Amino acid sequence: xxxxxxxxxxxxxxxxxxxxxxxxxxxxxxxxxxxxxxxxxxxxxxxxxxxxxxxxxxxxxxxxxxxxxxxxxxxxxxxxxxxxxxxxxxxxxxxxxxxxxxxxxxxxxxxxxxxxxxxxxxxxxxxxxxxxxxxxxxxxxxxxxxxxxxxxxx
Amino acid sequence: xxxxxxxxxxxxxxxxxxxxxxxxxxxxxxxxxxxxxxxxxxxxxxxxxxxxxxxxxxxxxxxxxxxxxxxxxxxxxxxxxxxxxxxxxxxxxxxxxxxxxxxxxxxxxxxxxxxxxxxxxxxxxxxxxxxxxxxxxxxxxxxxxxxxxxxxxx
Numbered sequence: 637x638x639x640x641x642x643x644x645x646x647x648x649x650x651x652x653x654x655x656x657x658x659x660x661x662x663x664x665x666x667x668x669x670x671x672x673x674x675x676x677x678x679x680x681x682x683x684x685x686x687x688x689x690x691x692x693x694x695x696x697x698x699x700x701x702x703x704x705x706x707x708x709x710x711x712x713x714x715x716x717x718x719x720x721x722x723x724x725x726x727x728x729x730x731x732x733x734x735x736x737x738x739x740x741x742x743x744x745x746x747x748x749x750x751x752x753x754x755x756x757x758x759x760x761x762x763x764x765x766x767x768x769x770x771x772x773x774x775x776x777x778x779x780x781x782x783x784x785x786x787x788x789x790x
Numbered sequence: 791x792x793x794x795x796x797x798x799x800x801x802x803x804x805x806x807x808x809x810x811x812x813x814x815x816x817x818x819x820x821x822x823x824x825x826x827x828x829x830x831x832x833x834x835x836x837x838x839x840x841x842x843x844x845x846x847x848x849x850x851x852x853x854x855x856x857x858x859x860x861x862x863x864x865x866x867x868x869x870x871x872x873x874x875x876x877x878x879x880x881x882x883x884x885x886x887x888x889x890x891x892x893x894x895x896x897x898x899x900x901x902x903x904x905x906x907x908x909x910x911x912x913x914x915x916x917x918x919x920x921x922x923x924x925x926x927x928x929x930x931x932x933x934x935x936x937x938x939x940x941x942x943x944x
Contacts, residue, residue, distance in 0.1 A: 658857055660814035660823035667821040669814035669857045671869055703812055703823045715825055 637711035642779030647716045650704065650779060651676040657704035659772075661693045661722070668693060674702070674772075675741035681718070681772040682738040691768050694722035700772055711784050719776040725769040738769045791865035796933030801870045804858065804933060805830040811858035813926075815847045815876070822847060828856070828926070829895035835872070835926040836892040845922050848876040854926055865938050873930040879923040892923045 642650070660669040670690055674683040681702060685691055694700060698721045705715040725735045796804070814823040824844055828835040835856060839845055848854060852875045859869040879889045 656861060658812040658814075658823055660812075660816075660821035660855070662814075662816040662819060662821040665816060665851050666853045666873070667814035667816040667823075667855045668871075668873075669812055669821075669823050669855045670871065671857065671859055671861065671867075673864065697819050699820045701814070701821045701823045703825065705825055707810060707825065710827065713825075717822075717824065719820070719822075 637782045637784055640781045640783070642714070642716070642781055644777060647777045647779030648676070648774075650706075650714055650716050651681070651718070651774075651777075654704050654706070657681070657702045659690065660701045660703075661690055662697060662699070663693045672702070673742070675738075675744065677737070677741055679774045680723075681720070681774065682741045682769075683771070684738065684742065684767045684769045687766055687768055691770075694770070695724065698722040702772055711782055714779065714781045716777065716779040718772065718774050720772040720774045723771050723773055725771060727769075734771070735769050738771065791936045791938055794935045794937070796868070796870070796935055798931060801931045801933030802830070802928075804860075804868055804870050805835070805872070805928075805931075808858050808860070811835070811856045813844065814855045814857075815844055816851060816853070817847045826856070827896070829892075829898065831891070831895055833928045834877075835874070835928065836895045836923075837925070838892065838896065838921045838923045841920055841922055845924075848924070849878065852876040856926055865936055868933065868935045870931065870933040872926065872928050874926040874928045877925050877927055879925060881923075888925070889923050892925065 655673050655675065657672055657674055658669050659672045660667050662668065668690060672683050674681040700720055700722050702718045702720060703715060705713060707713040725731050725738055727735065809827050809829065811826055811828055812823050813826045814821050816822065822844060826837050826839070828837040854874055854876050856872045856874060857869065859867060861867040879885050879892055881889065
């Protein structure tokens, strides 16, 4: 196969048309990686979560990495990797417009996270939904695309 | 939707039947996440890579996290997260049997990584294949399964 580097713009375009990624954060020397849904806009990935380990870790260390890919086969895939910084969008007046933007962007992509929709039962008890909206500021981005090698003509 | 915790055994069973995951490692406070193909056997994920950033980072800090999932929709998915430790399988006599096991396990899953198969052209020049075989020793595993909520009968 051939692996090609994607341009900065092609990598951003890929982020803009996808919504599922994997977010890595770290506490001390221990990394942690979880799947996230996000919506890309203007150098930021917007998303939300309920409070939990990853939110606590990112509040303590905002350096993160997000990988998004489209793997059709082992030799036909796209993978984009973002280094970025966690920024919480707290429910206070000065962040209202950014929270509202996050809400709109996520709503455009999917309804799955609507409050009434995500009743979650864990350990036999219902977990209340306390959404934490946040965004990842993209500080570095790289993308690679693999394609099957064309014939053997020299 | 309902999110259920998977048992330790169900989580391992899931790892055993999948092959694509995302591996997170960290250097200092900076995490890094990349897709990997692996083959699970006896508390270890076997895989290989050419030398590069993730190998250098894991040699310096062996603590890693691997996430594997099957996302059919936003409310029908499985996600398994492993905390583990990087162990290189160097090309020396005392590691020969483990390298050979890694080779056999990976071969059973896919042929994509066969040396003649992965001629890689990056930056316009051919990158030689210098495979680094390694395994992740699973020290902790958690799995969650989401299913759509059954009706509204109380």
